[in-house]
Amino acid sequence: MSTQSAIIKVGKKKNMYRTDRDRRDNRLALFNVIPIFAWYLIFNAIPIGIGLYLAFSEWNALAAAPRFIGIQNFVTFFTSPEYVRLLFRQFFIGGLAVGANFILSFFLGMMLNVPIRLKGFFRVCDYMPSVTAVSTTTAVFVALLMPFDGGLNSLLENLGMDPVIWTHSTNWMIFWIIIYTVWRSIGPAAILWLSGLQSIDPQLYEAARVDGANKVQEVMNVTIPGLRYTASFIVLTGIIGMMQMFDAVMFISAGGPVGTTDVIAFRIFRDGARSFNLGMAGASSVVVGLVTLVFSLIFLNLWLKKGEKEAEK
Secondary structure (H helix, E strand, C coil), X not given: CCHHHHHHHHHHHHHXXXXXXXXXXHHXXXXXXXXXXXXXXXXXXXXXXXXXXXXXXXXXXXXXXXXXXXXXXXXHHHHCHHHHHHHHHHHHHHHHHHHHHHHHHHHHHHHHCCCCCCHHHHXXXXXXXXXXXXXXXXXXXXXXCCCCCCHHHHHHHHCXXXXXXXXXXXXXXXXXXXXXXXXXXXXXXXXXXXXXXXXXXHHHHHHHHHCCCCHHHHHHHHHHHHCHHHHHHHHXXXXXXXXXXXXHHHHHHCCCCCCCCCCHHHHHHHHHHHXXXXXXXXHHHHHHHHHHXXXXXXXXXXXXXXXXXXXXX
């Protein structure tokens, strides 16, 4: 056998081994990816498709099949004062919660960044509310807000103050809905702020101190600019969470008193699960999804343009 033939044979064997290894790697990759696609298909893509179909249909879940009615559900949504009012109330209550969470989580993230003992313990405690069962935490809030034997009124009585009928006060119930929403979401936001703070180059702080900057000037000129992308992510996820605010309203206030805490997400639940008006529930879900997408795109566009202008300066 000539030297050239031996080289060709060895090369073919290597190519065969490489091909077998590539095929094995491809099968392993597919084995890892298929469950993710299956999860997305079953729990995301299919429900979205069903919701879109129902949005253009009339169905009470008892008839043989949905009846196609075109855009009638969307016409009902935008011509009915109730749906539009609930949508704006979602903006109002959710916006207050997002703003409060943005500010409070920033200061909490700075506190968690302080090098102290047991800092890991405090970070875990900060994150715990977000992973605790909603049914449990809302039950605690309801127990605290009970009119006569609730924890808050017992505290007020011990302090010599008159009890408050929390569940019949419109302003107080909005306040407690916001408090619960912020309490649930402040942990993940604070952890994001913490990761952003730790990603800032310490040399920037040293340079600022050399220039004579005080603590406030360090925060304004080093910390805040360095957290630009962290802030944008927190606001963006806050907008998405604002349009999905449902559990606090359902379990704590049930939309009361007199509908002052009722929001569009809770109305979607009532239309679909209680009234069996699945067409309106689907149409409302599509509207909420589109509104969330539009607000997110507007925010990203304005934020990115602002960043480009600052970079040019």
